Amino acid sequence: AISIEKIFSNTSFKMQVRNYTKSFAQNIFPKEKRDMKSKTVFYCKNCGNEFPRWQGQCPACGAWNSIEEFVQKPASAAKGKSAAPGGSASVRTLREVDTEQELRFSTGLGELDRVLGGGGVRGSLVLVGGAPGIGKSTLLLQICAYLGKSQRILYVSGEESERQIKMRADRLDVESENLLLLSETDVTTIVETVREVAPDILIADSIQTLYNPESTSTPGSVSQVKDCTMALMQLAKGSGVTVFVVGHVNKEGAIAGPKVLEHMVDCVLYFEGEQSSNYRILRAAKNRFGSTNEIGVFEMEEHGLIEVPNPSEMLLAGRPIGAPGTCVACAMEGSRPVMAEVQALVARTSFNVPRRTTDGFDFNRANLLLAVAEKRGGLSIGMCDAYINVIGGLQLDEPAADLALVLAVASSYRDKPIDAKTTAIGEVGLTGEIRSVTALQQRLSEAARLGFTRCLIPRHGTQQITAPSGMELIRVRNIREAIEFSL
Secondary structure (H helix, E strand, O other), rough: OOOHHHHHOOOHHHHHHHHHHHHHHHOOOHEEEEEEEOOOEEEEEEOOEEEEOOOOOOHHHHHHEOEEEEEEEHHHHOOOOOOOOOOOOOOOOHHOOOOOOOOOOOOHHHHHHHHHHHEEOOOOOOEEEOOOOOHHHHHHHHHHHHHHOOEEEEEEEEOOHHHHHHHHHHHHHOOOOOOOEEEEEEEEEEEEHHHHOOOOOEEEEEEHHHOOOOOOOOOOOHHHHHHHHHHHHHHHHOOOOEEEEEEEEEEOOEEEEHHHHHHOOOOOEEEEEEOOOEEEEEEEEEEEOOOOOOEEEEEOOOEEEEEEOOOHHHOOOOOOOOOOOOEEEEEOOEEEEEEEEEEEEEEEEEOOOOOOOOOOOOOHHHHHHHHHHHHHHOOOOEEEEEEEEEOOOOOEEHHHHHHHHHHHHHHHHOOOOOOOEEEEEHHHHHOOOOEEOOHHHHHHHHHHHHOOOEEEEEEEOOOOOOOOOOOEEEEOOOOHHHHHOOO
């Protein structure tokens, strides 16, 4: 007799049992049913990394409370389904790709064309973000008046009805026979409508209101935003439709939803501005077809947005004359020089640790320049509060505004005003030296056009720079010389 232990230890018997169990499971649970099993993962909406379980802090980016749960779609539901119209993909060589056809088109707003890199691109996906009420929907509806003359537009809104869109269009004087309206939130219905009407441009307002019925999560969640953006991206690339998508921002000012949302699209535009001010600034955080340094300036009026072709005059409007603590810098926003007013307030502190506050200027860079001004410029501001502000909502990131900041701090500390017709351009080093910057001749021409008669520039590396008509150039080596000449 053969013992039970020998039977189960036999290799061939083990293989027979394994094969029988596998065939029984395949008969009872077909592959289609086994694939329908959902999978729950956790997703960081800040950096886009996935994790098997929830954590309070993302180990990848360090953000707190940014990990959210969502259920992945079954593999069989996503298999073989594509939101992009058209047939199967074909492989072509690089020489076979046709580039003779014009891909760029004007939107009718020169400031928007500047930020986009020369106009819209066919088949691109553009994400426009901004705070509520800043003018995102107004901007996109305004360009329909110009684009509707030659192109077919489908405006999809998940937040407003057709009647509400019509009322806003009447206020903006937007009227076109090629402008089609659709109030819908189902992304599959939107894709089918695009296939039927075949528009040239699709505007979706907003991505957080759209949902995919195949996903079980709620609209606006991480998985829904990701799926809807993927469907619109396939639609844009597969059919050549230019898609503009409106995205809300969170309390930190970033686009709401996962960070991969910004990686999917071709352009990310931010619409910025203060609610108390009529001026709006449009800047590009990502642009696959142009520079990300360009900005567009608009003014919000009763009948919509009006372009501001000369933002320097707007930023310098209302500048105080004869007041200490202010100096004008010239920053390059892409290919355009922009004059900006830098203000500083220095006062004796009543605390053990002085306060430092900046608005429109990098905080760490400002602390560095304050330390250089005290050590190399002879300003005893170690026990003084310092408040720095850039007028107009501009963000001065380049080092060309260093000298203007140091002079504004010195003017406020000594309580002596700087001449209103004087501007300063230069980078400040740790030893107090002033270094040259790029596009200096272009900056000087812009300053002379606005009526400035004196400009402080670095002495080193500026021998080839010529003074514009009516302007005096003062070349200085370090911040001590600059303070002596300006005060």
